Amino acid sequence: MSLLRFTKEGIYCPQGDFYIDPWKPVKYAVITHGHGDHARWGSDHYLAHEASKPIMQSRLGADISIETMPYGESKIINGVKLSLHPAGHIIGSAQIRLEYNGFVSVVSGDYKIEYDGISTPFELVKCNEFVTESTFGLPIYNWLSQQQIFDNIKNWIAGNQRQQRTSIFIAYSLGKAQRLMKGLEGSGSLLVHSSIDRLNNAIKTAGIVLPDTKVWNVDTPKVDVQGNIVILPPSLLGTNMIKKIPNGAVAICSGWMQIRGNRRWQSVDAGFAVSDHADWQGLLSTIKATGAEQVFVTHGYTATFAKYLNEIGINAKEVNTQYGNDEEADESANREKEGGI
Incomplete structure (x- = not known):
């Protein structure tokens, strides 16, 4: 069983009929956080954490249709129980937890497991399938405290x-x-x-x-x-x-x-080396602790990281997405707003 499909529009939950961080306009988009490669303009309706709302309005337009939720509360969408949990990445960043007929999927977006003094600290969420980034998915990346x-x-x-x-x-x-x-x-x-x-x-x-x-x-x-x-x-x-x-x-x-x-x-x-992403050990410890039987590896060192997970006995699959370096995505947006500056 799976609650997720990886389509040309983005990560789709067919049971709930909504997308998570879609890269093309859709009817209903659930957003993990406000970086430009995850929150894109053009969808009919958005759902995000309450702290992400003003960020998304600043970037996508004040007139976007958006509803918000705090961390920990749940909402039923076409029979799928959806809740948001801290990802520790930036202010308002959330992992999206989906539950349907006792099966749990978590789309983590971007995440960081050490508290940075300003973002809500990361919360581990147990699940059957887990979607992880791999931005710094190589052993060389081990952050200082x-x-x-x-x-x-x-x-x-x-x-x-x-x-x-x-x-x-x-x-x-x-x-x-x-x-x-x-x-x-x-x-x-x-x-x-x-x-x-x-x-x-x-x-x-x-x-x-x-x-x-x-x-x-x-x-x-x-x-x-x-x-x-x-x-x-x-x-x-x-x-x-x-x-x-x-x-x-x-x-x-x-x-x-x-x-x-x-x-x-x-x-x-x-x-x-200041990063808002999990390092190698952070990625591994999180994935192991979720208890997920299936892991999907998105942007970053996807092939290398997925291969390693399989070698240590974790069923992992590389998936192609349009998420990328949030620095590059965000600063290109800034250049547009600042007239090229």
Whole structure:
């Protein structure tokens, strides 16, 4: 038995007649989170976690038809019991639990199992079949703890401040930016790009408390910037806008910095492996703990990861989807909104 089909429109639940994170417009779309590769424009009706609503309205339009649910509550759709459970990925991210005739499926979307200080912590959900990402599904990807990551970042900031340098962080606008803001609160004044500020304002309408920030632009006075912290989206990396920040030191924050650093750090000063996805051990421990008899592996190192799961006795299948690097998907959306900036 299965409650899921992988179709040209997206992940479909035939018993309930709805889709989860479809990549083409459908009548009823259940959304795991607000990143651009999972929440796409054009569907007739959306269902998402309550904290994702203002994010999706900011990105897809205020007039979209959307209903919301909190974590843990359930809804019956054509006989299928549906509930949302924390994925720990970003604010409002949810795993979608489906139950029908005693059979349970969970579509995890993107997930992270360590608490990041701002997203609702990940909740393990037992199931018969589990859909997992594999963005960092290789053994090389093993993250430092949240404490270690931010100790390293704060030490870098302190060194910059001793030299009167401005610490500039490249981090995508939804998820990573807010995580940095929370983790660096108190380390200096926080300035953010307008694309990040726009999402911050949307998130605040859902009742989420974020640190105080100021909007940075090329006309921001030097005295307001020097020695402080500026958070910018990846679309600005290498542009003249960054060069206009006086005495700046630039760091990239991305899980890819674990192994891709040498290639991408040529024009920056530092890189930190900060990821909103589970690492290799996080993926494996989660999949084993769900107890799922069938695992579907989506975006990332799908072939390699599915092969490994089968080798250790977990029935896994690689599936093709249109999910991808949320950084790339989100920043292309930002460029469109910001007129190419």
